[in-house]
Amino acid sequence: MTSLIETEDIxxxxxxxxxxxxxxxxxxxxxxxxxxxxxxxxxxxxxxILAGVHQHDQGTFKVEGExxxxxxxxxxxxxxxxxxxxxxxxxxxxxxxxNFFLGSEPxxxxxxxxxxKGKAVTKKALSDMGIDLRDVEQPVGTLSGGExxxxxxARAVHFGAKVLILDEPTAALGVKQAGVVLKYVAQARDxxxxxxxxxxxxxxxxxxxxxxLLLKRGRALGSYEKSEIDINELTKQMAGGAELEALEHELxxxxx
Amino acid sequence: xxxxxxxxxxxxxxxxxPRVMDxxxxxxxxxxxxxxxLVFLFFSVVTEQFLSMGGAATWLDxxxxxxxxxxxxxxxxxxxxxxxxxxxxxxxxxxxTALLATQLxxxxxxxxxxxxxxxxxxxxxxxxxxxxxxxxxxxxTLGSFLALQGLNLGxxxxxxxxxxxxxxxxxxxxxxAGFLFASTFQIGGTSFYVSIIWWVLFTVVASTVLLRTRxxxxxxxxxxxTQSSRAVGVPVVRSKILLFMTTAFAAWLVGSINILRYAxxxxxxxxxxxxxxxxxxxxxxxxxxxxxxxxxGAAIGALIFGMARQGIVYAGWNSDWFQLFLGVxxxxxxxxxxxxxxxxxxxxx
Numbered sequence: 001m002t003s004l005i006e007t008e009d010i011x012x013x014x015x016x017x018x019x020x021x022x023x024x025x026x027x028x029x030x031x032x033x034x035x036x037x038x039x040x041x042x043x044x045x046x047x048x049i050l051a052g053v054h055q056h057d058q059g060t061f062k063v064e065g066e067x068x069x070x071x072x073x074x075x076x077x078x079x080x081x082x083x084x085x086x087x088x089x090x091x092x093x094x095x096x097x098x099n100f101f102l103g104s105e106p107x108x109x110x111x112x113x114x115x116x117k118g119k120a121v122t123k124k125a126l127s128d129m130g131i132d133l134r135d136v137e138q139p140v141g142t143l144s145g146g147e148x149x150x151x152x153x154a155r156a157v158h159f160g161a162k163v164l165i166l167d168e169p170t171a172a173l174g175v176k177q178a179g180v181v182l183k184y185v186a187q188a189r190d191x192x193x194x195x196x197x198x199x200x201x202x203x204x205x206x207x208x209x210x211x212x213l214l215l216k217r218g219r220a221l222g223s224y225e226k227s228e229i230d231i232n233e234l235t236k237q238m239a240g241g242a243e244l245e246a247l248e249h250e251l252x253x254x255x256x
Numbered sequence: 257x258x259x260x261x262x263x264x265x266x267x268x269x270x271x272x273x274p275r276v277m278d279x280x281x282x283x284x285x286x287x288x289x290x291x292x293x294l295v296f297l298f299f300s301v302v303t304e305q306f307l308s309m310g311g312a313a314t315w316l317d318x319x320x321x322x323x324x325x326x327x328x329x330x331x332x333x334x335x336x337x338x339x340x341x342x343x344x345x346x347x348x349x350x351x352x353t354a355l356l357a358t359q360l361x362x363x364x365x366x367x368x369x370x371x372x373x374x375x376x377x378x379x380x381x382x383x384x385x386x387x388x389x390x391x392x393x394x395x396x397t398l399g400s401f402l403a404l405q406g407l408n409l410g411x412x413x414x415x416x417x418x419x420x421x422x423x424x425x426x427x428x429x430x431x432x433a434g435f436l437f438a439s440t441f442q443i444g445g446t447s448f449y450v451s452i453i454w455w456v457l458f459t460v461v462a463s464t465v466l467l468r469t470r471x472x473x474x475x476x477x478x479x480x481x482t483q484s485s486r487a488v489g490v491p492v493v494r495s496k497i498l499l500f501m502t503t504a505f506a507a508w509l510v511g512s513i514n515i516l517r518y519a520x521x522x523x524x525x526x527x528x529x530x531x532x533x534x535x536x537x538x539x540x541x542x543x544x545x546x547x548x549x550x551x552x553g554a555a556i557g558a559l560i561f562g563m564a565r566q567g568i569v570y571a572g573w574n575s576d577w578f579q580l581f582l583g584v585x586x587x588x589x590x591x592x593x594x595x596x597x598x599x600x601x602x603x604x605x
Contacts, residue, residue: 091480105473
């Protein structure tokens with residue numbers, strides 16, 4: 001089976017700044033590839049290349065086995081790669097169903113919006129994902145942060161995404177809300193989508209992930225299958241192992 | 257699976273409570289309707305003429321000229337932009353038509369077409385500059401406002417030697433064009449200007465586009481969250497430029513009504529009106545920050561304007577009081593709008 005996305009030694013420089021270098025990973029259908037790293041590790045650069053916002057300048061980027069270089073997010077979208085950005089997922093003052101169909105609105109024969117169909121399809125698509133909203137007419141802004149992420153995820157799934165890129169979907173959420181979002185990530189995975197989950201929280205990544213790519217300062221620190229690593233090791237790797245131990249010593253010194 | 261949180265039941269019980277308010281949130285023009293009713297009742301009681309047919313014809317006409325522009329400006333504001341050149345544009349388009357017809361002897365219909373092309377070009381330029389530079393439209397259109405103001409006066413003085421263009425009555429096609437833009441119709445023996453019909457028509461079309469078409473959906477989206485809309489494939493640049501062109505079109509319509517009704521135009525006309533348009537749109541429920549508002553609301557905002565302006569005259573008061581009224585109305589409208597938006601945007605995490 002060919003992977004949905006495969007990158008090999010991919011890299012990107014902004015002028016003299018090396019933002020990403022020699023990163024290899026795969027995204028398979030029905031699997032979650034987690035990209036972990038601290039701020040400035042290169043996570044955003046990587047997903048922007050996958051989403052078509054930026055172009056890589058080293059290595060190869062294959063979509064379904066075919067080498068590719070997107071020139072716009074629209075192109076990536078047409079190849080079935082949908083990205084849900086942390087803050088850019090929805091328009092708060094617009095209703096749920098109008099958000100859901102934004103950019104792909106259903107119309108009647110006369111070119112008018114088919115709001116009846118829009119509302120029904122939105123409700124159905126959301127409930128298929130296990131999101132039960134009574135009123136799809138309410139502004140998205142009245143939903144909680146987690147629910148808004150879920151609407152964005154359901155939208156991507158509904159419009160035929162094969163790969164779902166989620167940029168820190170749990171970053172600004174409380175523990176419970178994060179759990180809800182992760183549940184929908186798992187739902188999307190079980191429906192056969194390939195998911196790229198970007199996060200800096202190993203506790204969010206580990207339960208749903210199949211593969212973990214750790215980035216640090218633009219380089220791959222390691223790439224593991226779930227069977228190769230446990231959560232403690234993942235957390236340790238992520239925090240920079242030895243560095244954290246040194247820090248712990250320092251802090252203990254202050255306490256004493 | 258280690259995560260088994262179930263949110264929906266909790267979401268439902270949170271949903272049921274603020275439903276009445278949520279209904280209000282969805283109707284931005286509610287406040288304006290209430291205000292219009294109050295103003296109508298007030299002047300109906302206080303003055304004699306206000307309720308008469310002649311009185312109604314006067315305040316409806318006043319409201320219509322403002323309303324056509326207010327509706328277009330409202331669409332633009334919902335799309336997240338301002339156009340300060342809108343007021344002067346009504347004079348510019350009238351001047352272009354008048355100069356072409358009186359000085360070059362063009363048929364009025366042809367002159368109208370040329371001035372329409374001129375208006376659309378200025379609108380497109382406004383939009384293109386705003387999108388290209390990424391500067392606030394407030395600044396860009398302030399520039400085109402000043403530039404047009406200068407052009408209006410400069411060109412008029414250069415060509416006619418004065419600051420007004422008159423003599424439209426003698427031009428070819430004045431009668432037929434006048435019938436379309438500046439004639440009157442009779443209801444119960446009272447003459448109403450045809451501009452009222454244009455106003456209603458423009459409002460109906462604008463509101464339908466806004467609420468019932470894909471483009472309308474995009475207007476709300478690009479005003480509410482430009483980046484998000486771009487991310488899902490909404491053509492942001494094209495839509496915004498089209499909105500600026502719509503405002504310019506409305507200015508052409510109002511300019512044409514003016515020149516064909518009065519047969520002359522002052523070069524300094526229209527200055528200061530741009531704020532009246534914005535005020536009417538805000539009273540009608542438009543947010544200054546974009547993404548929310550209503551075309552019908554803006555039309556009602558203009559109606560309040562017209563009723564109050566003429567009502568104060570009928571009541572025999574000094575027209576200075578109109579400004580006070582306007583200020584209070586605007587503040588009240590902004591406060592109500594703000595409250596509604598906070599409700600709609602409230603973030604629960």
